[in-house]
Amino acid sequence: MNISLSGRIGLLFAACTAVVSLLAGVLFNRASEAHFLELDQQLLGSRLQALRTVLGGVNDRASLAAHLPALQSELAHESDLGLRILGPDGQLWFDDRPTLLGSPAPPGLTRLQGISGDFRVLRTPLAGGQGPQLELLLDITHHQHFLQRMQRLIWLTVGLSALATALLGAWAARRALAPLRRMGEVAASVSATSLTTRLPDHALPAELAEVAHTFNAMLGRLDDAFQRLTAFSADIAHELRTPLTNLLTHTQVTLARPRPLEDYREALHGNLEELQRLAQLVNDMLLLAKAEHGLLMPGHEALDLAQEVDALLEYYRLLADESGITLAQHGHANVYADRGMLRRALSNVLENALRFTPAGGQVTVNLQQTAEEVRAEVHNTGPGIAPARLARLFDRFYREAPARPDEHGAQHAGLGLAITRSIVRAHGGGIHAESGQGWVRLVIRLPAHS
C-alpha cells in the first residue's frame, strides 16, 4: 500500500487515540456497572430488612393472608420494588407484579430480563432454613438506559477523537515534513547548470540534517565529476586544437609560395610528427573513455609480477643508463591480471618515475604480497611533490615539470598515469602517490585473487 507519510502518521495517531479512549470507556463502563450493583445490593438489603419485619412469623399461606394489608401498605411507597413470596415447595403464594416474570429466580442476587425491562432479583428465605422464600425484584431499567447511553457516548468519543487526531496528526506530520518537501524541491531544481545548489542543513531537525548532509555530499560528488568532465572536454579541445592549428598553419605557410624540395620534405616531416602525436592522443583518450564506461575488460592470467617488472626494467634500463639513473627491484608477488594491460600500467609509472628522477638518481620497484593484496611500489629519488599536487598526478592532461631539462617528455600528453589508474581500477585495485623530502612513491594495490 502506498499511503503518504503524513497519512500514515495520522492513521497511527487515530488508532492510538481510539485504543486509549476505548480502554478508558470500557473501564468507566465496568466501574459504573459495579457501582450500580453495589447500590442495588444496599437498596435490596434495606428493603429486605423492612419486609422481614412486616412478614415476621409467616410460615404458611393462611398466616400470610393476615399480614397482607401491612405488606400492601409497605409496598405502596416502593414503586420500583416488586415482591413475590413462594412457599417452601416453590408454589407462588404472592405476586406483586404477576406480569413481570414467569419462572422463579435462582437463589441469591441475579439479574433477570422481564417483559417491561431489566430487574435485579434477590431470592432469599424469609426467616432462614426451609421456610417460605422471598423474591425481591428491583427495576433497574433506568440503570441500563444510563449504561447504554454511556456506551454510545464512549463510541462517539472514540470515533470523534480518532478522527480529530487523524486530522491533527496528518497536519502535524505535514508541517514536520515540510523540510523534506523543500529538499525534494531543491533536488528537482538540480540540473547540469545548477549543481552548485546545496540544502541549508543548519536549520533542519537532526533526523533530516543527516539526510541533507548526505544529499549535499552527493551533489558535491556530482558537481566534482561534472567539473572534471567539463574540464576533460575543454582539455580535449585544447589538446587537439593546438596540434591542429600547427598543422593547418604549417601546411598553408608551406604552400603559400614555391620552395625548394627540401623544405617540403621538412614540412611533411614536421606534420608527420604532429600527426603521430595526435593519433597517439586519440588512442589514449579512447582507452580512457572505454575505461570510464566500464568497457575495459582485462583478462585474468596468473602472472609472476617480479618477472614482468624485470622485463620492463630491462627495457627502461636503456633510458635510465643514459641519465645515470639506477634501477632496482625487490620482492616477489603473484597476481591474476591482463599481461598487456599490466605492462602498460607499470610502464607508465616507470616512465613517470624516470621523468622525475634527476641524473644520478634511483628508481626502485618493491613488490609485496599479502593474503589479500599485492603491492607494487615504484619509488624514485627526486624533488618531492606537494600534497595538493599529488592527487592531481592521476588527472588527465596533468603535467609536472620534468626533473631533467633535456627530458623529451615535455611533449607527452599527460595521460600516462590516468591510463594506469584506469587499468588498475579495471583490475579491482587502486593507486595512490606518496611523497616526502627528496622522494616520490607511487603505490599500486591489486587484489591477490582473481
Add this chain to the structure above:
Amino acid sequence: MKLLLVEDQAKTGHYLRQGLSEAGYAVDWADHGLNGQHLALAGDYALVILDVMLPGRDGWQILQALRSAGHDTPVLFLTARDSVADRVHGLELGADDYLVKPFAFAELLARVRTLLRRSASPSLATTLELAGLRLDMLRRRAEREGQRIDLTAREFALLELLLRRQGEVLPKSLIASQVWDMNFDSDTNVIEVAIRRLRAKVDDPHPAKLIHTVRGMGYVLEARPV
C-alpha cells in the same frame, strides 16, 4: 605480389594504394563490398586488406565467403571500431591481423610484410649477411668485416630483426614488440637509445653505414651507396 584492398573511403583507399604500390606491391582497389568479395574470390591475391564497414557486404561477410570457398589468403582488417568483441570476432572468422584506425602507414606496411612472409616458407638460414655484416645464429656471434662485435642478448635480437627484414622500414612500435615484447605504444625513446648503441658497435667503426633512420617512420638496415 598482388594485394587486394577493399576500402570505401576514397581518400584512404587512394593513399593506401599509392603507398603499397610504391612499396613494390601490385594493388587492386575495390570501394564496394560486393565488388570486393567478387575480386577476392576470383583473383589470386597474396593478401587481402579489408575495411570492416563497407557498403553492400561488410568485411566480416567477405572474410566468411573467402574462407568457406576454401581460400586461405591472409586477411588484414582495418577498422575504426576497436572493441575486444570485434577483435575476437574477426580472429574467430579467420582474420590474420587487425589494425585500428588511426594507424601509421609504416605500421601497416610492416604488418603486411609480416603476413606475406608468414605465408611464404620460413627462412631456415643459420647465418644472416649484409655487406660484410654477418650474424651466426647458432653460435650467437656477430661480426663485421671479420671483426667480432660484442652484443648483448637484446642487441643481438635487434640486429637479427633488422637483418631478417633488411630493406624494410621497421616502426619503433614493431621493434619494441618483437624484441622486448612490449605490445603497447610507449612514447619513450627507448628504441632510439637501443638503435644508437647498436650503431655505435655496428656502424661507427666503419665508413659504410648500414642502420638508417627513416624520419617519422622507423629504422631500416640496408647498404646504401656512399
